[in-house]
Amino acid sequence: MAELHLYSYQSCPFARRTRMTLIEKGLDFALTEIDVRNKPDNFNAISPYGKVPVLLHNGERIYESAIINQYLDEVFPQPPLMPADPFHKAQARIWMDYCDSRFSDASWRYIRATGDVEKLPQALAELEDCFRFVETGMRECGPGPYWLGDSISLVDIQFMPFFQTYAQEPGFELIPDDCTRLRAWVAFMRDRDSYMRTAALAA
Ligand SMILES: N[C@@H](CCC(=O)N[C@@H](CS)C(=O)NCC(=O)O)C(=O)O
Known part of the structure; x- marks a missing residue:
């Protein structure tokens, strides 16, 4: 399993935030594109709110773009994307x-x-x-x-x-x-x- 796996949708501004954060951090990630207007049957098992983005990190699930991005900043601190103080x-x-x-x-x-x-x-x-x-x-x-x-x-x-x-x-x-x-x-x-x-x- 890839260490980082993102469920995303190309037109979604929230998912785009997380893709931008992963790129800014220089992190490799697997990407699954979800058509949010025609979601796969099992998607709620992956995403409790039925929304993208969802990130799996070593199999652990994180959702809500702002929370995912702060998580990524804490786990992969370089380059820092939040002020220190x-x-x-x-x-x-x-x-x-x-x-x-x-x-x-x-x-x-x-x-x-x-x-x-x-x-x-x-x-x-x-x-x-x-x-x-x-x-x-x-x-x-x-x-x-x-x-x-x-x-x-x-x-x-x-x-x-x-x-x-x-x-x-x-x-x-x-x-x-x-x-x-x-x-x-x-x-x-x-x-x-x-x-x-x-x-x-x-x-
Ligand atoms: N507060 C969420 C919003 C995510 C969101 O609204 N994603 C939309 C696509 S832009 C979605 O997945 N919609 C599917 C649905 O609501 O069924 C976040 O920041 O991650």
């Missing part, structure tokens, strides 16, 4: 939580509203509020070029797939011009090898 680590976790509790929802709502003239203005306004919140927070983190500073972290990996969800880019063109730190970050991260090698496919 507790306060900065807490800040990183707050951003990761913001991504999943607010930003990703606003991003999905925008994607679902495209083409719906009634829902689109509200969805766009919500997404813009998120961009502005992020811009303020990123500026407090410093000039970058990464989210937290001068090296990549799980915060970059947590957010970046939401700028190319289901092969759409519900982000970059919509980021207000004055959100300069966020715009520069997306432009910079788009060239990252782990991002380019995990490009989303149209669902």
Whole structure:
């Protein structure tokens, strides 16, 4: 059995995070592609929530992308993808939580509203509020070029797939011009090898 085995779906931004983390760590892994719209009968035996990603490490199961990625960072510490000191680590976790509790929802709502003239203005306004919140927070983190500073972290990996969800880019063109730190970050991260090698496919 391969030491690391990832159940993934090419278009899933959550699974993409884990593929990016594995690439950033230089780890070899076996990959099983799951079509989440047509899951194999036994998939719930592998994934308790019925979702990807799921990682098997020496046969032990870990699920939920943010938890998998922090696990990988602890078990394979080089290069580190979380700050070492507790306060900065807490800040990183707050951003990761913001991504999943607010930003990703606003991003999905925008994607679902495209083409719906009634829902689109509200969805766009919500997404813009998120961009502005992020811009303020990123500026407090410093000039970058990464989210937290001068090296990549799980915060970059947590957010970046939401700028190319289901092969759409519900982000970059919509980021207000004055959100300069966020715009520069997306432009910079788009060239990252782990991002380019995990490009989303149209669902
Ligand atoms: N909170 C989960 C979300 C994972 C998720 O929603 N994955 C989707 C694909 S993008 C999935 O597997 N959906 C299948 C389903 O809900 O039945 C994580 O971060 O890992």
